[in-house]
Ligand SMILES: Nc1nc2c(c(=O)[nH]1)N(C=O)[C@@H](CNc1ccc(C(=O)N[C@@H](CCC(=O)O)C(=O)O)cc1)CN2
Ligand SMILES: Nc1nc2c(ncn2[C@@H]2O[C@H](COP(=O)(O)OP(=O)(O)OP(=O)(O)O)[C@@H](O)[C@H]2O)c(=O)[nH]1
């Protein structure tokens with residue numbers, strides 16, 4: 427895809443709408459406004475203009491028109507916006523005219539933001555923050571994404587990288603100026619202290635996994651024998667009729683996911699097939715999917731019906747034993763919590779428990795890293811730093827210590843996209859919607 431093309435896209439949602447935003451970026455943006463909108467307005471001043479087909483003079487729509495010249499614009503190049511009426515035919519007419527009056531083409535997913543990145547308007551960690559803002563479903567996710575867009579991770583990474591480059595400069599100076607090929611003693615102490623400082627900060631960032639959990643959402647799997655009341659509980663938690671409930675054992679076969687907002691925290695509740703030996707091929711598949719999801723879950727709610735005490739839970743990282751159909755049984759069972767999803771009994775307690783669990787795993791909102799990509803880069807950087815330090819401390823070859831420091835700086839550079847991130851870019855931008 428050529429990056430000097432002029433691109434356009436509908437940046438607002440599709441379907442029937444009050445207003446539709448058409449976004450344009452690239453060198454022909456000015457020409458588009460001259461031909462279709464009777465000239466170029468003052469920069470960043472919204473004006474109402476009649477859009478026309480320049481070939482016929484035909485009025486297409488009344489639009490709010492914006493001119494945002496580069497390099498200060500979002501993409502770093504000339505941009506225009508047409509806020510038109512939302513009708514389907516209006517949209518079609520404006521888009522058709524756009525591609526016929528000047529040389530321009532529809533944008534790819536994330537292409538506006540890709541240009542902003544390529545033009546140095548934002549670093550890669552900020553681009554990820556922007557992607558997370560679009561995908562945020564809860565308040566805590568939105569906050570975290572805003573902090574990343576604001577540069578919290580990018581600034582930290584740049585700071586670490588600068589410190590490592592300082593270490594590297596001192597190592598290289600020692601290489602050049604010392605006859606013995608080692609570091610002067612007082613300098614060595616300084617270098618070791620600097621390495622320890624950066625390594626410690628990176629270690630603290632790595633120790634906090636709540637950012638990744640918050641971005642992904644906490645996965646809670648409902649598992650148990652058939653008829654335990656899993657789907658009834660899912661419907662109660664979702665507050666809508668998502669899953670089929672019936673007195674027939676083996677009703678649920680597919681995995682059903684519902685995204686919930688528990689006090690601003692994202693929790694994905696997963697209903698699964700009741701676990702039992704079955705000769706039915708479809709049910710067997712459902713049961714094996716249920717086991718797989720339980721194994722991966724952050725938390726499994728193991729639902730035990732009044733007559734189901736003998737069944738054994740599947741392997742799970744964390745498991746809460748929930749007695750169901752409390753209305754049908756005597757109190758006093760070996761369960762962590764008792765509910766009757768059909769009547770609502772015990773649900774506030776269960777929800778409070780889930781909220782507390784979610785808060786303890788992702789509630790602080792103070793995590794610097796939010797993706798596995800960041801974790802992998804920092805892990806590598808930390809390994810390199812530790813090798814740099816060990817090499818120095820054991821009077822190993824200075825060249826090798828310097829090389830490890832160089833690799834550490836490179837690994838950190840991947841976070842902001844300073845170094846080889848081509849493969850990351852394609853994946854990231856394709857996760858955006860068209861028009862972003
Ligand atoms: N209509 C509209 N709304 C939008 C956007 C947009 O592009 N268009 N955004 C896009 O995703 C977000 C806002 N982000 C933006 C960031 C920078 C600039 C921009 O052109 N800045 C110029 C001018 C600033 C000024 O001086 O007023 C600059 O930084 O120089 C625009 C939007 C969300 N809302
Ligand atoms: N009395 C009573 N009945 C319940 C309660 N919860 C569920 N049931 C009934 O138990 C039966 C099974 O409920 P489901 O929610 O379909 O059970 P399930 O665990 O999803 O079952 P499978 O999908 O077959 O694994 C239905 O008839 C429900 O109405 C409850 O709290 N009290």
Ligand SMILES: [Mg+2]
Pocket residue numbers: 656657658669670671677678697698700
């Ligand atoms: Mg079910």
